[in-house]
Amino acid sequence: MKNNTLLLPLLALFTMVTLAECSKSSNDEHNVITPTNYSVASAWLRAESNPTKPADLFYVYPTIFSGDSGFMDINDATSRMIAAIAYQMQGSAFDSVCNVYAPHYRQSSASVLKKDLATQAEALKSYPLTDVIAAFEYFITHHNNGRPFILAGHSQGSNVLMYFLSDYMVKHPELQQRMVAAYLIGYDITPTFLAANPHLVFADTSYDTGVIISYNTEAPVIDGPNPVMTPGVGVCINPLTWTRGETNAPASCNLGAYIRMANGTFVRQPGFADAQVNKERGTLFCTTVDPNDYPPSGAFPKGTYHGMDYQFYYFNLRANAVERVKAYLDK
Numbered sequence: 001m002k003n004n005t006l007l008l009p010l011l012a013l014f015t016m017v018t019l020a021e022c023s024k025s026s027n028d029e030h031n032v033i034t035p036t037n038y039s040v041a042s043a044w045l046r047a048e049s050n051p052t053k054p055a056d057l058f059y060v061y062p063t064i065f066s067g068d069s070g071f072m073d074i075n076d077a078t079s080r081m082i083a084a085i086a087y088q089m090q091g092s093a094f095d096s097v098c099n100v101y102a103p104h105y106r107q108s109s110a111s112v113l114k115k116d117l118a119t120q121a122e123a124l125k126s127y128p129l130t131d132v133i134a135a136f137e138y139f140i141t142h143h144n145n146g147r148p149f150i151l152a153g154h155s156q157g158s159n160v161l162m163y164f165l166s167d168y169m170v171k172h173p174e175l176q177q178r179m180v181a182a183y184l185i186g187y188d189i190t191p192t193f194l195a196a197n198p199h200l201v202f203a204d205t206s207y208d209t210g211v212i213i214s215y216n217t218e219a220p221v222i223d224g225p226n227p228v229m230t231p232g233v234g235v236c237i238n239p240l241t242w243t244r245g246e247t248n249a250p251a252s253c254n255l256g257a258y259i260r261m262a263n264g265t266f267v268r269q270p271g272f273a274d275a276q277v278n279k280e281r282g283t284l285f286c287t288t289v290d291p292n293d294y295p296p297s298g299a300f301p302k303g304t305y306h307g308m309d310y311q312f313y314y315f316n317l318r319a320n321a322v323e324r325v326k327a328y329l330d331k
Contacts, residue, residue, distance in 0.1 A: 033126060035134035036074065038103060039142075043074065043135070045083050046091075047143065048099040055180055055325045056149040057098035058139055059091035060105065060132055060157035062186065066298070067109045071127045074104035089260060090154055090310040093317045097325045098150055101143055103135030107156055110298055114227075121163075128160045133168055140175065148328050150321060151182040154309060155228065158187035158214070165212075166197045173199070180328045182212045183317070186309045188234045188282070189214040202235050206242035206320055207327040213237055213320075215277075215284040217312060219291045222303030226283070234282025239313040240275045242320060248276040251288045258314035273312040286312060 036043050045061070064082040065072035072079055087102055094100070106127035112120050153161045161184055169176045176199065189212060194200060203211040215236045216229055225231065240249035257272035276285045289312070291303045300306050310317065 033130045036104070036106065036131045038135045038138035043104055045080070045087060045102040045104055046100045047139075048101065051099035051143070051145075051147075053097055053099050054147065054329060055098050056139075056144055056147050057091065057094040057100045057102075058136060058149055058151050059087065059094070059100065059102040060151075060153040060161055061086040061091070061102065062153070062155035062157050063107060063110045065107055065109050066111075068111055069109055071106040071108055074106060080104065085260075086154075088266065089258070091152060093258070093310060093314050094150055094152060094321045096318055097322045099143075099147075101135075101139045103131065103139075105131035105135065105160075107160075112156075114299060120159075124156070124160055125163055125167075128156070129163050129167070132160050132164055136164070136168075146178070148178050148180045148325065150180045150325070151184075153184055154186040155306065156187075158184040159228075162187065162189070162193065165200055166193070170197065170199050176210065180209050181321075181324050184212055184214045186216060186228060186306055187214070188216065188229045190230055190233050191235060192233070194235065203237050203242070204244060207323055209324055209328045209331070213239075215239060215275075215309065216282075217275075217286050217305040217309050218281070218283045219289070219303035219305070220278075220285050220287060222301050224301030226301070226304050226306070227299045228306065229281075229283060232280060232282055236277050236279075236282055236284055238275050238277050238284065239316050239320070244277060246277050246279060248274060248287075250274050254313065254316060255319060256315035257308075257312050259311060268315065270315075275313065 061083050064079055064086060083104065091100060091102055108123040108128055112123045151161055161182060165182060194202060201211050203213045216234060237244050238249055240253040251271045251274040254271050254273055256268040256270045259267050259269055261267055273286045274288045278285050286305060294305055294308055296302055296304050
């Protein structure tokens, strides 16, 4: 399906900005990281002041810091602008049923994807995870008021939320009971991760709750390894059928992609992208989109639609959030 609108998808989020490494506090010299102060309004990308919806969203945006090393300065004006674009592309899918809370956090540079897994884990468990935990605790104490909540992330945001679920949520089962679902899209969820965390369950249907939802979108042919995937082992669900079988869901099942045009506006395009789980690769195949129309960025090879994971299936994700919140409340 040819798209000739000169789109700028999440490519901007990976390549627009090169920032200096933020300075470390004196506490960090002793391996103690002082979290960002989330009582300050500017530490939040979004924080609903008048919540009226039945559930909340806690959204962690993807990699927007493309510096060569270090961690993002959350007060940088350019990064804050790109974070707002990321939210519009992704997190806004949930705002029809959720009050939105999205922290700024000191995420790692995109260069972390080039490192070995142990180095990636060390980086993400430092500033990023420290800030996400601090933001979540502030959200629970000062904003949530006992409502059920959805966790949602993409790419680095999903990876940090994986550590949040495995390291933090296991210690707080009373909070996990309020979790409608965790949409950890754009990062690899493996059977090994699930086996190591028996308190976490992967979704099987469109309406189960307390579950993880994940997929990584690719063309059937890609030009190299996907840096957010472990080849052949990813657990994946189809966002058009909400099943894990390999039957193709035609583009006619797609309620609408949410495509950002060159002028910054968003257009709904129903029937845009099909979807098929491929268990051999552990990813989600999309065959109705031309890879030439969505060139990759950064470390991603041609044929990976990493930056479009949310946008291709945006309105199906929106409908599913409504269904899962209803299922949770009906219990």
